[in-house]
Amino acid sequence: MKILKYLLAICITAMSLFAQPTKKIAFTFDDGPKSKITEEILEVLRENDAKATFFILGVNGKRHPKILEKIHEEGHQIANHSYNHPNLKKLPMSDVKKELESTNKIITGVTNKKVVYFRPPYGALGKAQKEELKKNLGMESVMWNISPKDWEKPSDKDYIAKFLVENAKDKGIVLLHDYGKTAQALKVVLPQLKARGFEFVTIEELNKK
Numbered sequence: 001m002k003i004l005k006y007l008l009a010i011c012i013t014a015m016s017l018f019a020q021p022t023k024k025i026a027f028t029f030d031d032g033p034k035s036k037i038t039e040e041i042l043e044v045l046r047e048n049d050a051k052a053t054f055f056i057l058g059v060n061g062k063r064h065p066k067i068l069e070k071i072h073e074e075g076h077q078i079a080n081h082s083y084n085h086p087n088l089k090k091l092p093m094s095d096v097k098k099e100l101e102s103t104n105k106i107i108t109g110v111t112n113k114k115v116v117y118f119r120p121p122y123g124a125l126g127k128a129q130k131e132e133l134k135k136n137l138g139m140e141s142v143m144w145n146i147s148p149k150d151w152e153k154p155s156d157k158d159y160i161a162k163f164l165v166e167n168a169k170d171k172g173i174v175l176l177h178d179y180g181k182t183a184q185a186l187k188v189v190l191p192q193l194k195a196r197g198f199e200f201v202t203i204e205e206l207n208k209k
């Protein structure tokens with residue numbers, strides 16, 4: 001009887017292992033890179049074998065080229081969040097392209113790769129703009145489906161951590177920023193999600209078929 005029970009336990013363990021497909025989640029960080037805070041985020045990601053996507057501002061990338069290189073060297077994705085963070089909806093197409101192309105140049109200087117993904121500041125982008133950018137620059141806009149709104153109250157580090165633990169889901173795209181409180185929250189969130197079978201991937205990896 002004891003052996004039977006033992007075998008049964010092995011079977012159940014094996015079945016649960018196979019039955020649990022990995023859940024993929026993409027953490028994204030907007031508005032950086034910033035000195036110290038971005039590096040703090042990189043450290044938490046490293047400690048948890050996590051890959052993420054940094055939607056950088058051209059103006060900040062130019063200011064912190066070393067941090068940009070570090071993001072790339074550590075296997076994260078660098079994507080475009082415009083140069084100066086304007087509302088793209090209010091700009092003529094020629095200026096929208098300038099915002100994106102000048103930032104692409106900074107990113108490509110580090111990665112040697114064409115930049116495909118961008119996130120419009122405030123998530124503001126017209127339908128015609130979206131189509132034209134896809135057609136002319138081959139660029140795709142990336143929004144999000146999980147956000148603790150870390151830019152406003154009551155989003156302190158505990159709120160951010162609780163929100164992310166409760167709302168994490170497969171194929172989630174998490175909108176965060178390069179803030180100190182966000183880095184602190186990640187120290188709590190990433191180990192917990194990892195234990196629940198989440199894999200932390202880049203946008204590129206999430207979109208792979």
Ligand SMILES: [Zn+2]
Nearest residue numbers: 030031121122
């Ligand atoms: Zn932003």
